[in-house]
Amino acid sequence: MNRQRRLFGRAALSLALIAPALAAAQAAWPSKAVRIVVPFAAGGTTDILARALAPELQKAFGQPFVVDNKPGAGGNSGAADVAKSSNDGHHLLMGTVGTHAINAALYPKLPFDPVKDFVPVTLVASVPNVLVLNPRFAEKYKIDSVADLVRAAKANPGRFNMASSGNGTSIHLAGELFKSMTGTYMVHFPYRGSGPALIDLMGGSVDLMFDNLPSALPQIKAGKLKPLAVTSAKRSDAIDLPTIAEAGAAALKGYEASSWFGLLAPAGTAPEIVARLQQETAKALASPALKERLLAQGAIPGGISSADFAKFIAAESTKWAAVVKTANAKVD
Numbered sequence: 001m002n003r004q005r006r007l008f009g010r011a012a013l014s015l016a017l018i019a020p021a022l023a024a025a026q027a028a029w030p031s032k033a034v035r036i037v038v039p040f041a042a043g044g045t046t047d048i049l050a051r052a053l054a055p056e057l058q059k060a061f062g063q064p065f066v067v068d069n070k071p072g073a074g075g076n077s078g079a080a081d082v083a084k085s086s087n088d089g090h091h092l093l094m095g096t097v098g099t100h101a102i103n104a105a106l107y108p109k110l111p112f113d114p115v116k117d118f119v120p121v122t123l124v125a126s127v128p129n130v131l132v133l134n135p136r137f138a139e140k141y142k143i144d145s146v147a148d149l150v151r152a153a154k155a156n157p158g159r160f161n162m163a164s165s166g167n168g169t170s171i172h173l174a175g176e177l178f179k180s181m182t183g184t185y186m187v188h189f190p191y192r193g194s195g196p197a198l199i200d201l202m203g204g205s206v207d208l209m210f211d212n213l214p215s216a217l218p219q220i221k222a223g224k225l226k227p228l229a230v231t232s233a234k235r236s237d238a239i240d241l242p243t244i245a246e247a248g249a250a251a252l253k254g255y256e257a258s259s260w261f262g263l264l265a266p267a268g269t270a271p272e273i274v275a276r277l278q279q280e281t282a283k284a285l286a287s288p289a290l291k292e293r294l295l296a297q298g299a300i301p302g303g304i305s306s307a308d309f310a311k312f313i314a315a316e317s318t319k320w321a322a323v324v325k326t327a328n329a330k331v332d
Helices: 002-028 045-061 073-083 097-106 135-140 146-155 170-182 194-203 213-221 271-286 288-296 306-327
Strands: 034-038 065-069 091-096 118-127 129-133 161-164 187-190 208-212 226-230 259-266
Touching: 034 045, 034 073, 045 065, 045 091, 045 118, 045 213, 045 259, 045 271, 045 288, 073 091, 073 097, 073 259, 091 097, 091 118, 097 170, 097 259, 097 306, 118 271, 118 306, 129 135, 129 146, 129 170, 129 213, 146 170, 146 226, 161 170, 161 194, 170 187, 170 208, 170 306, 194 208, 194 213, 208 213, 213 226, 259 271, 259 306, 271 288, 271 306
Parallel strands: 034 065, 034 091, 161 187, 161 208
Antiparallel strands: 091 259, 118 259, 129 208, 129 226
């Protein structure tokens, strides 16, 4: 009994000596630059949101928050990169509905586990997609509405090209759902992000796209893209357009395919770090300047707790698995 007491006393003393050191290490975080991996090419909405948030987090924590674009495989390459990174709080992912709710149902095998390999930090923003056309293509086929597009696509099966930011993205699935509900066939061209896809769309290499509103909006305003409708259940305050469900034929009743973006950290990241990141991100998203900036681009700021974000991702995974099955979507 005396020996057990002595051992217990030594263990308690060791913990007492170690605890301050652990607390000091956590308090010192971040001790260097924090990397935010964007799993798509520069210029898309994922990239836009990361670059808008990074300076705010840098001000809050006193260390650089650096955006690192790692495109490929519909966001899977960048997500796998973060999943395999150290969990010391210096590696984050700007995850999307694609990487964490769609791809598990679409790809037969992923290089990471969306649930086991990550801890959700917070939802950054949700956005509608917008159906946009190359203006010359729209003029050639006399397309001024969603109903016109359905008519033209049915009359020209396989002749229209539909771009996306990559296999498994909500941009891809928005198009597949549209094709499935209308009984049309358009050839899918996946890119490594919205940026390069938009360049080819404006140049006429592809005909149309269901892009995230924030990345398409500047080109719409510049007259370089022709918008037809938003993919959300409700209209967006950022642009005067009907929803696809409103503007389409009866077959499109109930159509809805929006996107979301959120911060995630590698599994095992200290809860204290996750909590601090969530709190400062929520504070930044609620600030008037950043909030107004995002709303003007068509993005609805988030900031929910880590636990609520985890529940949100689980619900979205169930929803999109059903969409993948209904649309019979495939990886190109």
